[in-house]
Amino acid sequence: MATEAHTEEGSALVFHPLDQFIVKPLFGDGPVQWYTPTNVTLWMALAVLAIVALFVIGTRGRAIVPTRVQSVAEVMYGFVYKMIEDVTGHDGVKYFPYIMTLFLFILFGNFLGLLPKSFTTTSHIAVTAVLGFGVFFVVTAIGFIKHGFHFLGLFWMSDAPLILRPIIAIIEVISYFVRPVSHSIRLAGNIMAGHAVIKVFAGFAAIAAISPVSVAAITAIYGLEVLVAFIQAYVFTILTCVYLKDALHPGH
Amino acid sequence: MEIAAAAAMGKFIGAGLAAIGSGAAAIGVGNVAGNFLAGALRNPSAAGGQTATLFIGLAFAEALGIFAFLVALLLMFAV
Amino acid sequence: MSTETTATDAAHGAAQVSACVNEHGSAIGMPQLCADWMPNQVFWLIVTLVVIFLVLSRIALPRIGAVLAERRGTITNDLAAAEELKQKAVEAEKAYNDALAAAKLEANKIVADARAAIQKELDAATATADAQISAKAAESEARISEIRAGAMEAVTEVAKDTAKELVAALGGKADARAVTSAVTARLKG
Numbered sequence: 001m002a003t004e005a006h007t008e009e010g011s012a013l014v015f016h017p018l019d020q021f022i023v024k025p026l027f028g029d030g031p032v033q034w035y036t037p038t039n040v041t042l043w044m045a046l047a048v049l050a051i052v053a054l055f056v057i058g059t060r061g062r063a064i065v066p067t068r069v070q071s072v073a074e075v076m077y078g079f080v081y082k083m084i085e086d087v088t089g090h091d092g093v094k095y096f097p098y099i100m101t102l103f104l105f106i107l108f109g110n111f112l113g114l115l116p117k118s119f120t121t122t123s124h125i126a127v128t129a130v131l132g133f134g135v136f137f138v139v140t141a142i143g144f145i146k147h148g149f150h151f152l153g154l155f156w157m158s159d160a161p162l163i164l165r166p167i168i169a170i171i172e173v174i175s176y177f178v179r180p181v182s183h184s185i186r187l188a189g190n191i192m193a194g195h196a197v198i199k200v201f202a203g204f205a206a207i208a209a210i211s212p213v214s215v216a217a218i219t220a221i222y223g224l225e226v227l228v229a230f231i232q233a234y235v236f237t238i239l240t241c242v243y244l245k246d247a248l249h250p251g252h
Numbered sequence: 253m254e255i256a257a258a259a260a261m262g263k264f265i266g267a268g269l270a271a272i273g274s275g276a277a278a279i280g281v282g283n284v285a286g287n288f289l290a291g292a293l294r295n296p297s298a299a300g301g302q303t304a305t306l307f308i309g310l311a312f313a314e315a316l317g318i319f320a321f322l323v324a325l326l327l328m329f330a331v
Numbered sequence: 332m333s334t335e336t337t338a339t340d341a342a343h344g345a346a347q348v349s350a351c352v353n354e355h356g357s358a359i360g361m362p363q364l365c366a367d368w369m370p371n372q373v374f375w376l377i378v379t380l381v382v383i384f385l386v387l388s389r390i391a392l393p394r395i396g397a398v399l400a401e402r403r404g405t406i407t408n409d410l411a412a413a414e415e416l417k418q419k420a421v422e423a424e425k426a427y428n429d430a431l432a433a434a435k436l437e438a439n440k441i442v443a444d445a446r447a448a449i450q451k452e453l454d455a456a457t458a459t460a461d462a463q464i465s466a467k468a469a470e471s472e473a474r475i476s477e478i479r480a481g482a483m484e485a486v487t488e489v490a491k492d493t494a495k496e497l498v499a500a501l502g503g504k505a506d507a508r509a510v511t512s513a514v515t516a517r518l519k520g
Contacts, residue, residue, distance in 0.1 A: 018329060021362035022352060023371065034370035044379040051383055055391035062398050064405055070398075077395045087304065097388040105383055124362075126369040127376050182315050189318035192363065196325075235311040238304055330360045 017199040021123055021192065039119040040127075047108035047121070055104075076104070080237065087241035091248055098138075099244075102131060103237040110191060110229035114222070122232075123191040125184065132184030135240050143247035154250040183239055190232050194225040263327050270324040277317020284309045490514045 026037045054076075058069030066074060080100050084092050106122055113120025121127055143151040155172040157165060198221050205214040288306045292299035351365035352358060362368070494510045 016357055018325075018358045018362055019356070022356075022358050023362065023365075023368040032368050032371050034374045036371055038368075038371055038375070040368075040372050041375045044375050048379055048382050048386075051391075052386055055395070056386060059391065059394050059398065062394060064398070064402050066398075073391070074395055074399065077392065077399070083304070097384060097392055100387055100392065101380060101384045104387070105380060121372075121376070124372055126363070126372040130373055130376050182319075185322065186311060186315040186318055188363065189322050190314070192325075193318060193321050231307065231311075235307055238308060239311070242308065325361060326364075329358075330364055 015200060015203040017196040017203070020119070020195060020199060040121055040124075043109070043112055043119045043121050046112055047105060050108050050112065051104050083238055084241055087238060088245040088248060092241065092244055095244060099237060099240055102135070102240060103233055106131070106187065106236050107230065107233040110233055111226075113191065113195070114225060114229060120191055120195060123188055123195060125188045128184035128188040129180075131187075131236070132180040135183065135243060136180035139240075139243045139247045142244070143250060146248065147250055151247070151250050154246060179243065183236065187232050187236050190228055194221065194228055197221055198225065263331055267324040267327040270320050270327060273320025273323070274317045277314055277320065280313035280316070281310055284313050487514065487518060490518065 023032055023038050023040055025032055026039065026042060030036070032038060054069060055073050058067070058073050061067060061070065063070060077100075080103050081093070081096060084096055084099055088095075109120065109122035109127075112118055113123065143154070147153075155169045155176070157168050157172070160168055198218055201214050201217045201221065205211040205218070207214075284306070288299075288302070288309075292302075350367055351360065351362060491511055491514050494514050495507070498504075498510060
């Protein structure tokens, strides 16, 4: 209903803050099948290309004294590696390629989404839900494989008073199952909110009197979004590490 | 028609109320960052190791604001 | 409300390719919740993740890990080499200091020797000079006493002669022995 109101006015304020998230086929106007190459495909492919450019072509020289691109790749490597080592301990290091994949996909999805006219793959709940639930299932599976039914001790606080333990266990179980939801909604919501806010300010720019304010606000929000793009990738990764730590060491 | 109009009005009022949650989340985020800063100034040597905790706390506080924003968006565009 | 819109959209028919986009190309509701697009996104996401994972785990991460390990090795080696060089420098400085101390000692010894030699020469020269001087002094003294003795004799002679002459001139006959004894007595007095 709101969209109808926009299109009818036409002259003054035009808000389409959510149109940037529409999935379109790349070729033609046909329906979107599961295999159709769409703008999702395009921007994910660009993320892959950027990662390949940075991590494969950039490190081609294997230089002891790194070039600029290679040192960026090394800094990212060291950043994620250290994060995993700090949070999960030494036995989490073997999951490093998986976590690095998540981190780089989200980071490049967020940053490529900040380009004008681009499509932000990580703003879609369908995408982040796959990431979040994937982490959830994998981590739960690791917990059960490593510890069997002792893994359920994660919910049973043995240092709490006996009467409170069932209640705490219920709360812990609920919070455990809310994890993937909040994990995925947080990322998609942050990115979507930022982009929608930019679009709303862009809509205000149509009014001459407030357009300078509007442009300044867009600039400020854009700066914030650059920060958010990194922080959300960081937060998603570090929460993955925290969940992994719970699975590897459920006792503490 | 009366009911439809009332429903439309309620939807927007609900969206506005849900947006209050974003402000509440802003207070929460400010609390987290402020307390971290206060602690960090008291014991700067321990602050470096707690940046991860800071970001996790910020993320949790902010996520609830994002949920409120999402509810507002759902009311506006999806209901 | 949205059911109403979808109903009207469905009425549009041919122009409508998706239930989530109206005839103006604007979104109906939230695009994130459009079930038509989800299989597509999930499919391409999984393809992307698999590609990124393969690229990272097969090529990029081992390569960066190897480079970092190699660099760490190089740095460790360099540090060891630097430590060794530093050790060498310390040793060289020690040797230099030792040599310096030895040279100083040597120099002091040479100076002392030279001083002793000069002192010896000086002493010898002084002794020779002293001997010469004392010899000369003795000689001079001997000569002086000789001269004095000679002079005394001469004075006695002259006094005797003078007295004899005086006595003769006065017309007396001088008794040589008496004159001599008188002069001698006078000279002694």
